[in-house]
Amino acid sequence: xxxxxxxxxxxxxxxxxxxxxxxxxxxxxxxxxxxxxxxxxxxxxxxxxxxxxxxxxxxxxxxxxxxxxxxxxxxxxxxxxxxxxxxxxxxxxxxxxxxxxxxxxxxxxxxxxxxxxxxxxxxxxxxxxxxxxxxxxxxxxxxxxxxxxxxxxxxxxxxxxxxxxxxxxxxxxxxxxxxxxxxxxxxxxxxxxxxxxxxx
Amino acid sequence: xxxxxxxxxxxxxxxxxxxxxxxxxxxxxxxxxxxxxxxxxxxxxxxxxxxxxxxxxxxxxxxxxxxxxxxxxxxxxxxxxxxxxxxxxxxxxxxxxxxxxxxxxxxxxxxxxxxxxxxxxxxxxxxxxxxxxxxxxxxxxxxxxxxxxxxxxxxxxxxxxxxxxxxxxxxxxxxxxxxxxxxxxxxxxxxxxxxxxxxxxxxxxxxxxxxxxxxxxxxxxxxxxxxxxxxxxxxxxxxxxxxxxxxxxxxxxxxxxxxxxxxxxxxxxxxxxxxxxxxxxxxxxxxxxxxxxxxxxxxxxxxxxxxxxxxxxxxxxxxxxxxxxxxxxxxxxxxxxxxxxxxxxxxxxxxxxxxxxxxxxxxxxxxxxxxxxxxxxxxxxxxxxxxxxxxxxxxxxxxxxxxxxxxxxxxxxxxxxxxxxxxxxxxxxxxxxxxxxxxxxxxxxxxxxxxxxxxxxxxxxxxxxxxxxxxxxxxxxxxxxxxxxxxxxxxxxxxxxxxxxxxxxxxxxxxxx
Amino acid sequence: xxxxxxxxxxxxxxxxxxxxxxxxxxxxxxxxxxxxxxxxxxxxxxxxxxxxxxxxxxxxxxxxxxxxxxxxxxxxxxxxxxxxxxxxxxxxxxxxxxxxxxxxxxxxxxxxxxxxxxxxxxxxxxxxxxxxxxxxxxxxxxxxxxxxxxxxxxxxxxxxxxxxxxxxxxxxxxxxxxxxxxxxxxxxxxxx
Numbered sequence: 001x002x003x004x005x006x007x008x009x010x011x012x013x014x015x016x017x018x019x020x021x022x023x024x025x026x027x028x029x030x031x032x033x034x035x036x037x038x039x040x041x042x043x044x045x046x047x048x049x050x051x052x053x054x055x056x057x058x059x060x061x062x063x064x065x066x067x068x069x070x071x072x073x074x075x076x077x078x079x080x081x082x083x084x085x086x087x088x089x090x091x092x093x094x095x096x097x098x099x100x101x102x103x104x105x106x107x108x109x110x111x112x113x114x115x116x117x118x119x120x121x122x123x124x125x126x127x128x129x130x131x132x133x134x135x136x137x138x139x140x141x142x143x144x145x146x147x148x149x150x151x152x153x154x155x156x157x158x159x160x161x162x163x164x165x166x167x168x169x170x171x172x173x174x175x176x177x178x179x180x181x182x183x184x185x186x187x188x189x190x191x192x193x194x195x196x197x198x199x200x
Numbered sequence: 201x202x203x204x205x206x207x208x209x210x211x212x213x214x215x216x217x218x219x220x221x222x223x224x225x226x227x228x229x230x231x232x233x234x235x236x237x238x239x240x241x242x243x244x245x246x247x248x249x250x251x252x253x254x255x256x257x258x259x260x261x262x263x264x265x266x267x268x269x270x271x272x273x274x275x276x277x278x279x280x281x282x283x284x285x286x287x288x289x290x291x292x293x294x295x296x297x298x299x300x301x302x303x304x305x306x307x308x309x310x311x312x313x314x315x316x317x318x319x320x321x322x323x324x325x326x327x328x329x330x331x332x333x334x335x336x337x338x339x340x341x342x343x344x345x346x347x348x349x350x351x352x353x354x355x356x357x358x359x360x361x362x363x364x365x366x367x368x369x370x371x372x373x374x375x376x377x378x379x380x381x382x383x384x385x386x387x388x389x390x391x392x393x394x395x396x397x398x399x400x401x402x403x404x405x406x407x408x409x410x411x412x413x414x415x416x417x418x419x420x421x422x423x424x425x426x427x428x429x430x431x432x433x434x435x436x437x438x439x440x441x442x443x444x445x446x447x448x449x450x451x452x453x454x455x456x457x458x459x460x461x462x463x464x465x466x467x468x469x470x471x472x473x474x475x476x477x478x479x480x481x482x483x484x485x486x487x488x489x490x491x492x493x494x495x496x497x498x499x500x501x502x503x504x505x506x507x508x509x510x511x512x513x514x515x516x517x518x519x520x521x522x523x524x525x526x527x528x529x530x531x532x533x534x535x536x537x538x539x540x541x542x543x544x545x546x547x548x549x550x551x552x553x554x555x556x557x558x559x560x561x562x563x564x565x566x567x568x569x570x571x572x573x574x575x576x577x578x579x580x581x582x583x584x585x586x587x588x589x590x591x592x593x594x595x596x597x598x599x600x601x602x603x604x605x606x607x608x609x610x611x612x613x614x615x616x617x618x619x620x621x622x623x624x625x626x627x628x629x630x631x632x633x634x635x636x637x638x639x640x641x642x643x644x645x646x647x648x649x650x651x652x653x654x655x656x657x658x659x660x661x662x663x664x665x666x667x668x669x670x671x672x673x674x675x676x677x678x679x680x681x682x683x684x685x686x687x688x689x690x691x692x693x694x695x696x697x698x699x700x701x702x703x704x705x706x707x708x709x710x711x712x713x
Numbered sequence: 714x715x716x717x718x719x720x721x722x723x724x725x726x727x728x729x730x731x732x733x734x735x736x737x738x739x740x741x742x743x744x745x746x747x748x749x750x751x752x753x754x755x756x757x758x759x760x761x762x763x764x765x766x767x768x769x770x771x772x773x774x775x776x777x778x779x780x781x782x783x784x785x786x787x788x789x790x791x792x793x794x795x796x797x798x799x800x801x802x803x804x805x806x807x808x809x810x811x812x813x814x815x816x817x818x819x820x821x822x823x824x825x826x827x828x829x830x831x832x833x834x835x836x837x838x839x840x841x842x843x844x845x846x847x848x849x850x851x852x853x854x855x856x857x858x859x860x861x862x863x864x865x866x867x868x869x870x871x872x873x874x875x876x877x878x879x880x881x882x883x884x885x886x887x888x889x890x891x892x893x894x895x896x897x898x899x900x901x902x903x904x905x
Contacts, residue, residue: 012782016786017789019777051643052647093812095748175293180631180632182594183628
């Protein structure tokens with residue numbers, strides 16, 4: 001056999017390459033079955049970083065669907081409640097460049113809490129059905145109220161209200177929530193040179 | 201006889217202690233009104249039990265402790281409660297917080313108070329409740345409720361009590377003065393605390409730049425039974441930090457993220473010890489303290505005993521303040537204090553010093569330059585951290601790396617900022633970074649909760665949809681069963697037949713009429 | 714004998730470091746060294762691939778190409794071997810760490826065309842290594858690659874938070890640092 005192949009070198013070459021290809025193909029085929037993965041746990045990791053307001057400003061009906069979209073290669077800069085911090089964290093996780101928040105999907109605002117003006121509430125339960133985290137307490141024909149600690153400020157309850165009695169107020173920050181700011185970076189580094197200082 | 205150990209790093213700034221004449225207590229008097237913040241301690245603010253218009257006596261309870269980690273508040277003198285509303289408080293944020301304004305009647309009538317006859321026969325629990333009822337919080341600057349600190353005896357084995365008379369920060373001499381005038385009180389207080397904690401060893405720590413205080417403490421310790429050990433050690437900033445002092449006196453290091461109680465040690469300030477003694481022996485609540493008023497913009501710097509709630513402007517007037525010389529009012533010392541926006545803020549349980557420097561004395565720091573990576577900050581850090589790395593990661597807001605470099609162990613002493621040749625305000629970066637980490641942890645908890653609620657809601661909706669489907673299917677099945685059983689009983693057909701019959705009869709009638 | 718192998722290893726890891734001295738495999742070196750975690754992952758993957766590929770190439774050469782007198786096919790068959798080994802590694806990585814897979818997904822095919830891997834395979838032939846030598850050569854090359862990658866990633870992490878002037882930020886300062894590191898490694902010349 002060997003001598004046969006040696007007398008027809010081209011043949012030998014073709015058989016060698018084909019043989020290699022088939023052999024390795026078999027190995028890979030076995031491996032693809034043996035090492036099959038189910039689902040995509042990356043989605044959960046991405047979901048952990050999103051702010052869970054379930055507001056829909058990214059264009060997806062909730063945070064988990066947006067996480068799935070990101071895992072499939074979607075843009076990471078569509079979440080206004082998460083803001084730049086979330087974009088940076090996602091960029092870190094996925095090892096991509098962080099981008100600025102996509103203005104098309106909204107702007108980063110101060111965190112808000114919904115507040116129902118109880119004098120005007122008619123007890124229609126439309127806002128209760130709209131709230132994605134069940135932060136509104138109430139029942140039909142009974143007073144509705146927002147549980148402030150659970151409210152994520154997603155805004156979804158404001159539209160369904162037929163009497164427009166819901167206000168979005170800034171989340172209270174008392175002295176307990178105050179924190180130090182980072183010092184301003186020194187832009188004027190030339191202040192060590194006396195003549196520069198005089199000129200500036 | 202007792203070995204002293206050395207801590208890593210530390211600095212030697214000018215002490216400026218003699219400026220405030222330690223050893224003499226001056227009386228600040230009682231101002232026309234006192235402003236008492238409900239939160240002068242770590243933990244939940246006290247909850248009020250008086251209302252505007254009430255007349256109260258000195259020592260009367262104004263607000264109760266709210267929960268375990270909290271402290272009650274008492275009236276420092278007699279007078280009428282004028283207002284309860286947010287007012288400026290001594291806090292770096294310059295924000296307001298809920299305060300009680302007391303208009304003093306000048307009579308200084310007090311309640312009757314009485315303490316334990318002999319504290320040695322009382323149980324520790326009784327003594328702790330005396331201390332708790334007197335509103336004693338840590339007077340060294342942190343304000344941790346002392347009664348809660350003493351309850352460490354229930355959780356961990358304890359061997360040593362340290363009374364921290366180090367007072368390493370420049371300018372401040374309040375503890376020095378207290379040690380000179382009331383060493384006996386401190387020693388008795390220490391013995392009471394040791395009795396509560398069940399510890400054998402009592403160490404009274406005094407830095408070697410306070411010879412008079414050292415002398416007084418040694419005499420008092422000897423006079424009161426000799427179970428207290430007075431220990432002295434070379435002056436260095438910040439030896440007075442709890443963890444640093446423990447390392448100096450015992451050679452042991454408090455583990456990262458841990459407490460001194462994990463090593464079986466409890467530290468207390470001398471002022472707290474005296475307050476505990478007053479609470480136990482006399483039943484007197486905490487209503488005044490010694491405050492160092494110092495700085496060259498004052499004509500009469502010194503140590504003043506002032507009632508809690510005294511507005512700082514009153515103290516400045518008493519001490520002869522010259523505003524033309526001064527640009528910043530500092531609550532605390534030059535290393536760890538913070539600047540006050542207004543002098544209307546009151547002194548509180550943790551106010552140990554008001555520093556009023558002239559511009560030459562404590563000049564405005566020059567602009568920060570670029571970090572030259574010299575590493576002097578790492579040499580100076582008493583907690584053996586890497587301030588330079590913490591600085592870079594704080595600028596980059598890299599939470600993970602900050603935690604890996606033990607940002608939580610930074611005691612914010614300011615030694616790194618003091619040595620930095622580029623005048624970078626390093627401690628500001630660490631404070632901001634700590635706040636950022638705390639905020640992001642809180643946000644994480646919130647968002648996890650929101651996600652759980654959202655998923656629970658999805659499940660609920662699914663369940664309801666499924667239940668509705670099942671009901672509908674069941675009804676349909678029941679209807680089909682009924683129809684299959686007997687077609688004549690079909691209610692729909694019967695209704696149609698009835699309607700038809702009615703129509704026919706109506707038609708007949710109209711036809712007939 | 715053991716000394717020979719030790720010298721071979723020292724040679725490939727330090728003296729003739731594949732990345733900084735022989736300048737092979739620069740693509741993954743610059744591309745994956747942004748963060749320490751990904752650098753370590755990439756090192757592990759490359760070590761696995763390089764060692765296995767080195768051995769498989771040697772075996773293919775010795776037992777298939779030489780008997781059939783097809784040594785001129787070595788380049789294409791080595792490429793085939795390497796591609797298969799990389800595919801296999803990718804499947805293993807996807808199963809064991811989806812994040813690593815998401816991050817390295819772009820780079821695993823890069824390992825296929827990483828000239829360091831093909832270089833190792835071809836150099837084994839050039840230098841007429843036996844089986845053990847091929848194994849050690851591949852392993853040493855990978856260790857050298859990993860060493861440099863991890864060191865460089867640590868440096869780049871520090872550079873990210875440092876006060877780099879704007880024109881130099883990013884790849885520019887990375888290249889300059891790599892050049893300086895390369896100078897440092899060339900200092901090992903003459904060690905072996």
